[in-house]
Amino acid sequence: MRPDSARRAVRFGARVAAAAGLLTVGLAVPASAEEQTDQLWINAQSEQKLPLGGGSEDGPQSRSLDIGLSHDNDNFTVTDGRLTVDISGVAGVAEVTWPDNCAPSGTTAVCSVPVVPTIGDDYGPQVHLTVRAAAGAAAGAHGRITYTAVATGGLTGGPAESMEAPLDSFDTTLTVAGGPDLSLGDIAPVKGAQPGSTHTVPFTVTNKGDERSEGLAARFVASYGLDLLTRYPECTYRTIGDDEYAPMTEATCAFDEVLEPGDTFTLPEPLRVTLASHALAERFDISVDPGNGADDLAGEDNYTIAGFNAVNTADFEATGARVTGGAGETVTAELGFRNNGPAWLGNLGSGDPVAVVDFTVPQGVTATAVPDACEPRTLSGSYYPHRTGAPRYACELPYWTLPDTTRTFPFQLRIDQVVPDATGDVALRPVFGDAPFSFDPNPGNNTAQVVVNATPQA
Numbered sequence: 368m369r370p371d372s373a374r375r376a377v378r379f380g381a382r383v384a385a386a387a388g389l390l391t392v393g394l395a396v397p398a399s400a401e402e403q404t405d406q407l408w409i410n411a412q413s414e415q416k417l418p419l420g421g422g423s424e425d426g427p428q429s430r431s432l433d434i435g436l437s438h439d440n441d442n443f444t445v446t447d448g449r450l451t452v453d454i455s456g457v458a459g460v461a462e463v464t465w466p467d468n469c470a471p472s473g474t475t476a477v478c479s480v481p482v483v484p485t486i487g488d489d490y491g492p493q494v495h496l497t498v499r500a501a502a503g504a505a506a507g508a509h510g511r512i513t514y515t516a517v518a519t520g521g522l523t524g525g526p527a528e529s530m531e532a533p534l535d536s537f538d539t540t541l542t543v544a545g546g547p548d549l550s551l552g553d554i555a556p557v558k559g560a561q562p563g564s565t566h567t568v569p570f571t572v573t574n575k576g577d578e579r580s581e582g583l584a585a586r587f588v589a590s591y592g593l594d595l596l597t598r599y600p601e602c603t604y605r606t607i608g609d610d611e612y613a614p615m616t617e618a619t620c621a622f623d624e625v626l627e628p629g630d631t632f633t634l635p636e637p638l639r640v641t642l643a644s645h646a647l648a649e650r651f652d653i654s655v656d657p658g659n660g661a662d663d664l665a666g667e668d669n670y671t672i673a674g675f676n677a678v679n680t681a682d683f684e685a686t687g688a689r690v691t692g693g694a695g696e697t698v699t700a701e702l703g704f705r706n707n708g709p710a711w712l713g714n715l716g717s718g719d720p721v722a723v724v725d726f727t728v729p730q731g732v733t734a735t736a737v738p739d740a741c742e743p744r745t746l747s748g749s750y751y752p753h754r755t756g757a758p759r760y761a762c763e764l765p766y767w768t769l770p771d772t773t774r775t776f777p778f779q780l781r782i783d784q785v786v787p788d789a790t791g792d793v794a795l796r797p798v799f800g801d802a803p804f805s806f807d808p809n810p811g812n813n814t815a816q817v818v819v820n821a822t823p824q825a
Contacts, residue, residue, distance in 0.1 A: 405440045405520055406439045407445065407518050410435040410492065416541075416543075417543050418548060418576055418577050418665075430497070433496075435494065437485060437486045437490060438530070446519055448480030451475060459510075460509060461504070461541045462501050462502075464497035464498075465496065469496075507543065510540070512539045513538045547663060550572065550668040551670065554673040556674035560675050561642070561678055563642060565639055565640070571631055573626075573631045573632075581661065582622055583655050584620065586652075587618040589617075589640060590615055596641055599636075602618040603619050604618050621658070645770050649674070650673065650715055653671050656669060681804075683722060684704070685724065685794060685814050686773070689821055692820070693782065695782065696782050698779075698782065700777070701776070701777045702724065702775070702815070709770055712768055713766060719799070721764050724763075726741070726760045726776070727746070728759065729818070734756060734757060734778050738776045741760040744760060763798070786819070786820065792815075
């Protein structure tokens with residue numbers, strides 16, 4: 368359950384600045400390049416296996432092929448997406464059924480996406496093709512479906528221009544094959560759960576392939592706020608995680624039951640988990656594979672997640688510092704963050720930092736050594752060209768924090784001029800946007816100060 372650390376708002380921006388279809392508004396300079404450019408993308412799986420007909424009276428089983436359009440930056444509005452799908456490369460290999468939002472003409476179709484979203488919690492593919500092995504296609508037959516896309520976009524409230532996804536960058540290879548195909552059903556998320564409550568996690572595996580599965584292997588990974596109540600003799604349990612990755616519980620299991628085509632497997636007894644007192648946004652990852660090392664025909668449905676949103680809070684606190692020194696001296700100011708709990712927090716899906724520590728440098732001092740996790744900024748928060756000497760810094764925390772965790776960012780500050788009570792602000796904020804943390808019951812301690820040469824109190 369290693370999270371994807373790519374940023375949602377600027378997913379590919381910097382490295383595709385020269386790619387076809389990059390929309391640039393105004394004068395693109397380093398201080399605002401990420402904010403003033405946008406890119407249209409096609410999101411499609413690179414390959415899909417199609418099962419042979421086997422003994423089915425209805426012929427080969429169908430598969431869903433889901434394609435979506437997206438763009439990079441939230442401050443752009445992108446509409447009138449048109450995805451062109453070319454299936455000429457799968458003639459004799461696969462049959463394709465078009466959805467209602469596609470207008471076919473021969474071996475191509477133009478599919479409409481009226482509003483193109485950014486990649487985020489609300490994203491989902493907009494075009495759903497149905498594919499199946501063509502009549503008479505033999506095992507090993509393969510071909511490619513290719514895609515192109517255009518849309519209209521621009522800064523929200525500004526003029527719109529044409530956008531184009533990078534050419535020759537997106538395709539799906541369809542391959543006709545035989546074998547087992549284990550499939551897990553989706554699990555509805557649990558919302559409003561109470562810490563200490565117990566829940567049953569549905570677990571049903573169906574072999575949708577045309578060959579038997581000689582047993583199956585399963586892997587369960589429970590996030591830090593979940594405790595596994597049910598233990599199976601077929602499973603080996605351990606705690607995983609280190610300084611970089613959040614602690615979790617992992618179970619690896621081997622079940623001997625043979626699954627013929629169409630058979631369904633359930634666990635010997637229900638799989639139950641309990642939400643710990645520090646639970647907040649939890650997930651339980653489940654994956655399965657055919658036994659004896661056999662390949663699965665369609666691995667995309669071998670994995671699912673059970674989500675649990677607990678009713679709990681995590682009190683994030685900014686920590687400041689007080690330092691003293693004379694003109695020309697360098698002092699260390701250790702500012703940072705503390706999670707007072709009771710909940711932990713892990714951005715396990717996005718991999719985004721749990722918070723950013725925003726530090727404004729006090730008057731009369733210069734930052735001469737800066738922690739690696741801190742990026743220089745102008746006072747307005749834009750790009751600053753030098754690592755030291757910036758008036759402001761944004762320090763990213765890891766993607767997870769346990770209760771009672773402290774993170775410290777030591778800054779070396781050279782005192783250029785003694786200014787009594789020179790004060791710099793320390794503020795916690797989300798990595799995206801300025802809204803308060805929804806889980807924090809005490810936003811008043813999300814700010815602190817770094818004070819240089821404080822005036823003695825009487």
